[in-house]
Amino acid sequence: MGNLTSVSNAVYEMGEDPIWISNLEQLDDVTHLILPGVGHYSNAFVNLNSIGTAAQLVQILSSRQIPVLGVCLGMQLMMEDSEEGDGKGLGLIPGKCNLLQGENLRLPHVGWNQVVVQKDHPVLEDVKSDRDFYFVHSYASTQITEPWVIATSFHGQKFASIIAKDNFIGMQFHPEKSQTNGLRIIENFINWDGKW
Amino acid sequence: MVKKRLIPLMLLKDGRLVKGKQFSSYKDVGDPVKSAAVYNSQLADELIILNIGSSSIQPLLDILDELSKVCFMPIALGGGIRSVEDAVTLIRHGADKVVVNTLCKRMPTAISRISELVGRQALICAIDVRWDEELGDYVVYTESGKCKETISLNESIQTMSELGAGEIFIQSIDRDGTAQGYDVELASRVVEIAPKLPVIAAGGCGDYRHLKELFLDADVEAAACGSIFNFSDSNPIRAKAFLNNYDIKLKKV
Numbered sequence: 001m002g003n004l005t006s007v008s009n010a011v012y013e014m015g016e017d018p019i020w021i022s023n024l025e026q027l028d029d030v031t032h033l034i035l036p037g038v039g040h041y042s043n044a045f046v047n048l049n050s051i052g053t054a055a056q057l058v059q060i061l062s063s064r065q066i067p068v069l070g071v072c073l074g075m076q077l078m079m080e081d082s083e084e085g086d087g088k089g090l091g092l093i094p095g096k097c098n099l100l101q102g103e104n105l106r107l108p109h110v111g112w113n114q115v116v117v118q119k120d121h122p123v124l125e126d127v128k129s130d131r132d133f134y135f136v137h138s139y140a141s142t143q144i145t146e147p148w149v150i151a152t153s154f155h156g157q158k159f160a161s162i163i164a165k166d167n168f169i170g171m172q173f174h175p176e177k178s179q180t181n182g183l184r185i186i187e188n189f190i191n192w193d194g195k196w
Numbered sequence: 197m198v199k200k201r202l203i204p205l206m207l208l209k210d211g212r213l214v215k216g217k218q219f220s221s222y223k224d225v226g227d228p229v230k231s232a233a234v235y236n237s238q239l240a241d242e243l244i245i246l247n248i249g250s251s252s253i254q255p256l257l258d259i260l261d262e263l264s265k266v267c268f269m270p271i272a273l274g275g276g277i278r279s280v281e282d283a284v285t286l287i288r289h290g291a292d293k294v295v296v297n298t299l300c301k302r303m304p305t306a307i308s309r310i311s312e313l314v315g316r317q318a319l320i321c322a323i324d325v326r327w328d329e330e331l332g333d334y335v336v337y338t339e340s341g342k343c344k345e346t347i348s349l350n351e352s353i354q355t356m357s358e359l360g361a362g363e364i365f366i367q368s369i370d371r372d373g374t375a376q377g378y379d380v381e382l383a384s385r386v387v388e389i390a391p392k393l394p395v396i397a398a399g400g401c402g403d404y405r406h407l408k409e410l411f412l413d414a415d416v417e418a419a420a421c422g423s424i425f426n427f428s429d430s431n432p433i434r435a436k437a438f439l440n441n442y443d444i445k446l447k448k449v
Contacts, residue, residue, distance in 0.1 A: 111198035132447040
C-alpha cells in the first residue's frame with residue numbers, strides 16, 4: 001500500500017531506518033512499531049492476522065512495552081471495536097469507532113482540519129494546539145470525554161483525533177502527510193521511550 | 197471544519213515541468229521533484245501533477261518514488277490513466293489521489309471500479325471547458341483540450357458524481373496561463389451542480405486577489421495555481437498571508 005511507503009519515508013526523513021515486518025519474529029528487532037493504514041477495517045484485520053494471531057501480538061506489545069503508533073485505521077485497530085467491520089480490534093486502548101454523523105455531512109472526512117490538544121503527551125512535544133493535520137476517514141471514536149483522549153477534532157461531531165494509553169498512541173489523521181507538524185510528531189514518536 | 201486548499205498545479209512533459217497558455221505553447225519551468233520539494237517547504241496544501249506529454253502513466257511512475265521522499269502532503273496524479281490498473285498502480289506507488297478526465301468519457305465503468313477499489317476520497321474527476329460564444333455555454337473537452345465532447349457540462353458533472361467521483365476539478369482552458377483571474381462563474385456553477393462534492397477550480401490565477409475573488413464568490417474547496425507560482429516570486433505562504441485578511445479559512449501550521 002502507498003500509505004506504508006509514505007510512513008516509511010517520513011520515518012526515514014526523521015533519521016531512522018524503517019523496516020516492514022511480516023511476521024511476529026521480526027518484532028524482536030524493532031524498537032518502535034507503527035501500524036499505518038487506509039482502507040476497510042475487516043481487511044486490515046485479516047492482514048494483521050496473517051502476521052500472527054491478534055492475541056500473540058497484544059501479548060508481545062504489552063510485555064515488551066515498545067512504543068506503538070497507530071495511524072488512521074491503525075489507530076482504530078488499536079481500539080476495542082469498530083462499527084465498520086466484523087473483527088474485534090486489538091484492545092490496546094479502550095473505546096470503539098462509529099460512522100461520523102451530522103446533517104448533510106460530507107463523508108469521507110478528507111482534508112486539513114484542526115486538532116485541539118486536551119492533554120500533554122511526550123509525542124506532542126513542541127506541537128502547538130489548534131493546528132491543522134491531514135485527515136482521510138469516515139469512522140472515528142466519538143467517546144471524547146474518556147481518559148485516554150489526548151486531542152479532539154470536529155467533523156459533524158466531535159471525535160478523538162489522538163488517543164493514548166501506556167506505550168500505545170493512536171492518531172486519526174496522517175502525520176506522514178501533515179508536513180512540519182506531522183513530521184515533528186513522527187520524530188517525537190521515534191524518540192519516545194513509551195513512558196509518560 | 198475542513199480548510200480551503202491552495203494546490204500548485206504542475207504539468208509534466210518529457211520529465212520536466214512545463215507551463216503553457218490555453219493548453220499550448222509550453223515553456224520549461226523546472227524539475228518536478230525539486231519544485232515539489234520547494235512547494236512542500238512553502239506549505240502548499242496538496243500537489244496536483246498532470247502528465248501531458250504521453251498517453252501512459254510511465255512518466256508519473258518515473259518520478260513518484262523520489263516525489264514521495266520530499267513531499268509530506270497529499271499528492272494527486274493524473275494524465276495518461278487509461279485503465280483501472282493504471283489508477284490502482286499509481287495509488288499503490290504512493291499517490292494519494294488520481295485525476296481522471298478522458299477515461300470518464302471513454303470508459304465510465306472503469307471510473308466506478310476505481311472509486312470502489314481506491315475509495316471515493318482518492319478519485320478526482322477533471323473537466324476542461326472552453327466557452328462557446330455561439331452556443332452561449334461551456335463546451336467540454338478531453339485529451340488535453342484536443343477533443344471536443346458532445347456531453348454538456350451539467351450532464352458531465354452529474355455522471356461523474358454518480359460514477360463515484362470524490363472531487364471535481366474544473367479547468368477553464370480560456371483562462372489557462374492568462375493570469376487574468378479564475379472563471380468564478382464557471383466555478384460557482386459547478387458547485388451548484390454538485391453541492392456534495394468538493395470542487396477544485398483551475399485556470400487563470402495570476403494574483404493573490406484572484407484567489408480571494410474565487411474563495412469569496414464561489415464555494416469551492418480548493419484553488420489550483422499554475423502561472424502564479426511558476427512565473428512570479430509568489431508562493432503559497434505569501435498567498436495565505438494575504439488571504440488571512442479576508443477570513444478565508446486555511447491550514448494553520
